[in-house]
Amino acid sequence: MDKSKRRFIKGAAVTGGVGLFAAGYSHTLGQIGKGVVNGSSGKITQDPIHGNSLAPEYKVDLQTGQLIGNxxxxxxxxxxxxxxxxxxxxxRIDQKTDKIIRISGNPYHPLSAREHIDFDTPIKTALVGLSAYQExxxxxxxTACARGNAMLEQLDSPHRVTQCLKRVGPRGSGQWQSISFEQLLTEVVDGGDLFGEGEVEGLRAIRDISTPLDANNPEYGPKANQLLVSNASDEGRDVIIKRFTFNSFGTRNFANxxxxxxxxxxxxxxxxxxDLKKYAHLKPDWDNSEFLLFIGTSPQQSGxxxxxxxxxxxxxxxxGREFSYVVVSPMLPNTSNQPCAGNNTWLPIRPATDSALAMGMLRWIIDNKRYASAFLTAPNAEAAKAxxxxxxxxxxxxxxxxxxxPRYGQYLYASDLGLPFEGKAYGEQDSPLVVDAATGQILPAGQCAKAQLEVEQSVNTPKGKLSVKSSFQLLSEAARSxxxxxxxxxxxxSEAQIAALAHKFTSHGTKxxxxxxxxxxxxxxxxxxxxxxxxxAMIGNLNLKGGAIAKGGTFPAFGAGPRYNLQDFDGMVEPKGVFLSRSKFPYEKTSEYRRKVEAxxxxxxSKEPWYPISSPLLGEHLTAAxxxxxxxxxxxxxxxxxxIYGQAGLGEAIGEQLKDPKVLPLFISIDSFINExxxxxxxxxxxTLTYESWGWSAAWHGTLTKEATGRWPIVEPRVAKTANGDVICMESFLSQxxxxxxxxxFGDNAVKAADGSLHPLTRAADFSLYGAANVAYLGKPVADINxxxxxxxxxxxxQAELNARLKPEEVKKVSYLFARGxxxxxxxxxxxxxxxPCKVWPKPLMLWNPEVGSRRNSLSGEYMSGCPRLYQPSLADGTPLKQAFDKSQWPLLISSYKSHTMSSMSIGSDRLRQVHPNNPVRINEQTATRLGINTGxxxxISTPNGSVVALVECVAGVHPDCIAIEHGYGHKELGAREIVIDKVKIAANPLIRVGINMNDLNLFDPSRHGRxxxxxxxxxxxxxxGLPAKIEKIG
Amino acid sequence: MDKSKRQFLGKMASVSVGAALIPVVQVSAQGQSLGNTSNNVSDGQAGKRYGMVIDLRRCVGCQACTVACTIENQPPLGQFRTTVQQYEVSQQDASTPPAFLMLPRLCNHCENPPCISICPTGATFQRKDGIVVVNNEWCVGCGYCVHACPYDARFINHETKSADKCTFCAHRLEAGLLPACVETCVGEARVIGDLNDPNSQISQLLKANQADIKVLKPDANTAPRVFYIGMNRAFEDRINGQAPVRTLLTDTGEEIHHGH
Incomplete structure (x- = not known):
């Protein structure tokens, strides 16, 4: 029988996909009446056929391919x-109004074109290549995505911040006055009784890089650490912020x-x-793989x-190639494609239990010896290559x-056995050891062609017997526990499904x-x-066509480049001390630990958990403060x-305290909008918005080739200017x-060029312009613009801005770069x-990671597992959530998912929001029936420390235990609320408020001491x- | 029945009644259109026949086309010349999990368009290149075409108070460019081209996927020129009432409009 006939259609559209289809014919009806009475009575358009459609940006003759500009x-x-x-x-920018009228993809850019055009293609040829000429x-x-198309609306949004604002009245009141840049600078640097609430220490007083901030805990570092600088993320301007934070001001505390x-x-x-420094990751080779498995990600939706x-x-x-994929998620994700059903499947999973699936698959693969033995037994790159x-x-x-x-969980080294080694014991040249598969001898990993995989034995060392296990052995034991x-x-x-998935995953070699x-x-x-x-690691797909691949890299703008050294400068400060979030620093090195041991x-x-393997954590920075x-x-x-918007529970936990100047004496934001x-x-x-500012960013991942994205003011910035005529923005503020x-x-002679000359870092554009020159001259310099x-x-x-800072020969090359983005x-x-892929990940895949396995949980004192194993979602003290929050009271689990249209900062765009205006919560239809809940x-919805009121959709595509919430809605700011600047009201837009923010559903960890x-x-x-939750119908 | 459906059906019913009661006196007084052949109105390139193929296997449901169209063509907020609706498709076999179908829709630029014959003023006409357009200077906004269109592809533009719909971005095609929805289509699902040219990519796609080409509502005998690859037969007729005009509901079920 025809496969399609066996299916039946569920029924109504999933309203959450694009917004509820409550039809709006009421308007149409109104117009029908008017039209009959008044004739064609609407607003006149530019053209009777094309209406108000935009004039084309250029024309291409379909016969000759000739391009005529507009x-x-x-x-x-x-x-x-x-x-x-x-x-x-x-x-596309309108020359008269200087407004951006439409956005699409840059054909030179690997993130926007499937196969980006060669870099030396003339711009005119690139434009013809986008046209209908010869199709x-x-x-x-x-292309641009929905957001990318729509973000241009931000430029002239009524909710933009365009001048320096100082609060009037208490924090969070939404009452502001505009002040000059120069006044703001004086106030935040010198402090004083700034708000009539008492003295506030300015940045000058805080910047002390020699006095310890806490004499009893000198490892916390100097007083300067009491300034926190945060950046949402690296949007191409991160390096100058870090330069200011770490190396100029000298505080340790930075986070994104x-x-x-x-x-x-x-x-x-x-x-x-x-790589527990930069946390590298891998991406599949989409273009050549035969089977892909997505667990906890939906690549056609976000990521x-x-x-x-x-x-x-x-x-x-x-x-046309053999290709299929499985996407594992608590809710049916957009990565599902029904027209290709059979080649792609959604596998529903209970929220926050991905590790059980993955560990089950690992166990099945190990038990059934479905792993790539030849890969795993190769103890070095050469052996693997062979x-x-x-x-x-x-x-x-x-x-x-x-x-x-004392070295539990770490490698057994040549130096442990008294074997020859170079450098320092346990240093980079000391060698980890393996058991040779052929002889059973213990050999340095670099000298063995094939090693034994399962090892559990005791070895004699000059300091006595040691029991050792291989990484694989430890992983196997963890999986089999x-x-x-x-x-x-x-x-x-089901067990059968786990086995089938593991079998499928191991049925395509390295593809x-x-x-x-x-x-x-x-x-x-x-x-x-x-x-x-x-x-x-089980299939050895690393760096292989069709497997898991490393990123292509970038042309770094802000290093010690070929034209300007943007990395080092005279007098640069080395930040010292413990991050507020207690990251990258073992508790065992603290004075607190020492005092307890001595007593x-x-x-x-420890008083609160430490995170020895983690980067600085903005949320924990703030709760710590x-x-x-x-x-x-x-x-x-x-x-x-x-x-406050982005982290689950953070706003409720500390939002009120952050409003208290006694808790946080000075809080300065730099932003184009007022967010939560x-x-x-x-x-x-x-x-400045991305369309108005300078910067150099790189793809996070996903391109095989090197790329550096250059941004530049394509329109006149809408922000106010300093007394010196510079644009007011992040760079000008930090510089000043x-x-x-x-x-x-910073200052007049802050940047050294390759020829030894010194250059100013005083204006908003400076740092990025020097970076642009570096990008232009890396390797073989790029051509001059024509x-x-x-x-x-x-x-x-x-051109005027380029000429003001760069040498004439640099201007021509930098222009060539910016012309291509x-x-x-x-x-x-x-x-x-x-x-x-030409770019390879050079380090070994770690079945056991000694850097993790030798660290302890600072609350329990137990070692962290050095390999993956099943941990239940738990409180900081290890109490499983299931135990802490009774299932009879909290029968469901929250799971959030990224929107395919809305990011956390895009709600202000009318043309985007109208496509998907709301985020009704999705629950399983059978669960809904049981609870007497219907769509609409x-x-x-409540969690142990919070609740929200939401619109619900009852669908088949959600795990029965899950409440699925799309991220990006439920804003309280960004225009959702009325604010007042200089006594003038800026009206709220109620459409920005619509929907809910999952992060308003709070769960405070009861095993910690505070919120x-x-x-x-x-x-x-x-x-x-996986936050425990319940849902009740209220209307 | 769920609330959204109830509201929806209520309004649909009132539309039907309303349309039936409109007096036709003034409408017929407009007579036949002659203005559409005048020089200031584009009537397309002779010899071409534009059509579109949408490969649903490629559609990623990202809504880039929807947004690009609304920015390029500037309809009022809440009114759309193209939409992409998302359907959760269950299987009869309960153990097979559901899947998503993303269904982009737009004017089908039919070979036999019911919107033209019903237009009392001749404002709606078909260009030489097959594109069905509306001359908004002739349109009286009677809404007959909106109801005659089996695809809900038309709406009365709140600003111009005349019938509005997709033009295949005729203004861009005339400039040798691609329609907004096509040039920003992330999955490369949308392909526009000349059906009269056997070597065009659209003709080649139609040929290569001959067994899997479908149109919406084939029984309406409209001969649509928007073709779908990968569409389940069950979807051919499942598009009623999902109009290109939207309002939205707040968390407490109240309706809000997009600023008009």
């Missing part, structure tokens, strides 16, 4: 910031949004890749780079397993891969993500960050603060002749998946 518009290639993918876009534009299309974005995934991937990977996935579905692989693992490396041994039936029960996926992301942001997230990513007490638990452990803040400068966090500040400095404080690294490229690219408007390696450079009902939102116990990342 002098009333210009086209500019720059960067999008609708989300954090940071695609290259091309904007070139169909293959060559370079990672802790409430997808840090569990990055940390888990970093643990696998032996990074969402647009590129969606396009590649769409292409993979139809390009076996046909392009990377290796530490599966055979020996780990010290003697309890209470739970029965398959229990894994299945935990994640609600398969698994990835994850924000779905692992749960209270066991780090180990979940590591377990998921570990599946890649004969157990050093555990409010609670005063390890210490308090005196000032916070926040650029664009919005943790900057609404609480004392001052707001306006900031530094100059006023006489800090190193007149035709200049005409068709809109870079004419920035950055610098991009040609696509052919991405792969070798065999189709394997108003419900109250701390629940985080992953191992990494400190926000836990927003």
């Amino acid at each position: 002098d009333e518009q210009r086209i500019a290639n720059t960067m999008c910031l609708g989300c954090w993918t940071k695609c290259g876009v091309r904007a 070139q534009g169909l293959q060559g299309r370079s 949004h990672g802790a409430y974005c997808g840090f569990t995934y990055r940390a888990g991937a970093g643990a696998l890749l032996d 990074n780079p969402f647009k590129r990977q969606s396009r590649q996935l769409a292409n993979a579905r139809v390009d 076996a046909g692989f392009r990377g290796f693992s530490n599966a055979s490396f020996l780990i010290i397993n003697t309890p209470h041994h 739970v029965e398959m039936a229990d894994y299945a029960k935990e994640c609600d996926i 398969a891969a698994v990835i994850s992301h924000g779905g692992t942001m749960s209270a066991n997230g780090f180990y979940s993500a590591w377990a998921i990513m570990m599946l890649n 004969g007490e157990s050093p555990y638990p 409010v609670h005063g452990y390890p210490y308090r803040l005196k000032a916070w400068i926040n650029h664009m960050g919005n943790p 966090t900057s609404a609480l500040s004392d001052y707001i400095i306006p900031d 603060v530094a100059i006023k404080l006489n800090l190193p690294g 007149a035709e490229d200049m005409y068709f690219s809109g870079v004419g408007r920035i 950055g610098r991009f390696e040609n696509i052919r450079a991405g792969r070798d002749e065999a189709g394997n 009902d108003t419900v109250k 701390y939102p629940l985080v992953d116990w191992a990494s400190g990342a926000s836990a927003r998946q």
Whole structure:
């Protein structure tokens, strides 16, 4: 029978997909009446047929391919910031009004085109390539997503901040006065009785890099650490913020949004890749894989780079090769594609139980010996290469397993056995050891061609016997510590399904891969993500065509570059001390620990958890500052960050305290809009939008070739200017603060060129312009711009700024870059002749990571597992959530998902929001029936410390235990509320308020001492998946 | 029945009644249109026949086309010339999980368009290149075409008070460019081209996927020129009432309009 006939259609559209279809024919009816009475009575359009459609930006003769420009518009290639993918876009700008009228993709940019055009293509040729001439534009299309198309509306939004604001009345009151940039600078630097509420210490007083902030705990560092600087993330302007923060001001405390974005995934991937510094991760080779598994991510819906990977996935579905995928998620994700049903399947899973599935698969693969033995037994790169692989693992490396041994959990080294080694013991040249498969001898990993995989033995060392196990042995034991039936029960996926999935995953050689992301942001997230990513190690797909691949890299703008040294400067400060979030620093090195040991007490638990393997965590920085452990803040400068909206429970936990100047004496925000966090500040400095500012960013991942995205003011910035005529924005503020404080690294002679000359860092554009020159001259310098490229690219408007700072020869090359929106390696450079990626991840995959396995949980004092294992989502003290919150009272689990249309900062766009105006909560229809709830009902959703009122949709595509909430809605600021500036009201837009924010559903960790939102116990990342909850119908 | 459906059906019913009661006196007084052939109105390129293929296997449901169209063509907020609706499709076999179908829709630029014959003023006409357009200077906003269109592709523009719909971005095609929805289509699902040219990509796609080409509402005998690849037969007729005009409900079920 025809497959299609066996299916039946569910019924109504899923209203949540694009907004409820409550029809609005009432207007139409009205018009019918009017039309009959008055004739054609509406507003006159520009053209009777084309209405008010935009005039084309250029014309291309379909016979000759000749391009004729439109002098009333210009086209500019720059960067999008609708989300954090940071695609290259091309904007159309009306010459008369200087407004951006439409945005699409930059054809030179690898994140926007499937196969980006060569970098040396003339701009005019690139434009013809997008047209209908010879239908070139169909293959060559370079796209923007829904957000990317719509973000232009932000430029002239009535809710923008365009001048310096100072609060009037209490923090968060929404009452502001505008002040000059110069007044703001004086007040925040020198302090004083700024608000009639008493003295406030200014930045000058806080900047003390020699006096310890706490004499009893000198490891906390100097007083300067009481300034926190945060940046939402690196949108191409991060380096100058870090320069100011770390190396000029000299505070240790900096953070971005990672802790409430997808840090569990990055940390888990970093643990696998032996990179707990930058937390590298891998992406599948979309164009060549045969089977892909997505657990806790929906690549056709969000993720990074969402647009590129969606396009590649769409292409993979139809390009004729053997290809299929499974997407594991508590809710049916947009990655599901019914027309290709059979080749793609949604596998529903109970929220926050991904690790049970992944560990179950690992166990099945190990039990059934379905792993790539030749890969795992290769203890070094050469041995792996000989076996046909392009990377290796530490599966055979020996780990010290003697309890209470000071080096428990770490590698057994040559130096431990008295074997010859170079350098320092346990240093980089000391060698980890393996057991040779042929001889049973213990050998340095680098000298063994094939090692034994399963090892459990004791070895004699000059200091006595040590018990050792191989990494693989430890992982196997961890996987086998739970029965398959229990894994299945935990994640609600049957044993047979787990086995079938593991079988499928291991049936394509190295042409398969698994990835994850924000779905692992749960209270066991780090180990979940590591377990998921570990599946890649089982098939040895690293660096191989069709497998898991490394990113292509960038042309770094802000290093010690070929033209300007933007990395080092005279007098640069090395920041010292413990991060507020207690990250990257083991508790065992603190004075607190020492004092307890000296007093004969157990050093555990620490007062609050420490996160030895984590990057700085913005949420934990803030809760630390409010609670005063390890210490308090005196000032916070926040650029664009919005943790109050973005982190589950944070607003409810500390929002009120942040309003109290006694808790946080000075709070300065730099932002183009007032978000839920900057609404609480004392001052707001306006900031330039991506279309108005300078910067250099790189793709997070997903391109095989090197790329650097250049952004530049394609329109006149809408913000006010300083007395010196510079644009007021983040760069000008930080530069002028530094100059006023006489800090190193800014001012007239702050930047050294390669020829030894010194250059100023005083204006908003400076740092990025020097960076542009570096990008232009890296390797083989780029060409000079010609007149035709200049005409068709809109870079004419920035020539004066380029000439003011750069040398004439640099201006021509930098113009060439900006005309193309950055610098991009040609696509052919991405792969070798065999189709394997040229860029490889060089380090071993870590089945056991000694850096993790030798650290302890600072509350329990127990070692953290050095390999993935099943941990339940739990409180910081290890109490499982299931136990802490009774299922009879909290029968459901919250799970959030990223929107395919709305990011956390895009709600202000009318043309975007109208497409998907609301985020009704989705629950399973059978669960709904049981609870007497119907689609369209108003419900109250509660978690132990919060509740929201929401509209509900009852659908088949949600796990029965799950309440699924789309992120990006339920804003309280960004225009959702009326504010007053200089006694003038700026009206609220009620449409911005619509929907709910999952992060208003709070769960404070009862095992901690104060109001701390629940985080992953191992990494400190926000836990927003799997929060216990209940739902009640109220209307 | 759920609230949204109830509201929806209520309004549909009133539309039908309302349309039936409109007096036709003034409408017929407009007579036949002659203005559409005058020089200031574009009537397309002779010899071409534009059509579109939408490959649903490629559609990623991202709504880039929807937004690009509304920015390019500037209809009032809340009114759309193209939409992408998202359907949750269940399987009869209860153990198979549901899947999503994303269904982009727009004017089908039919070969046999019911909107033209019903237009009392001749404002709606078909260009030489097959594109069906509305001359808004002739349109009286009677709404007959809105109801005659089996695809809900038309609406009365709140600002111009005349019938409005997709033009395949005729203004861009005339400039040798691609329609907004096509050039920003992330999944490369939308392909526009000349059906009269056997070598065009659209003709080639139609040929290569001959067995899997469908149109919406084939029984309406409209001969649509928007073709779908990968569409389940069950969807051919399941598009009633999902109009290109939207309002939205707040969390407590109240209706809000998009600023008009």
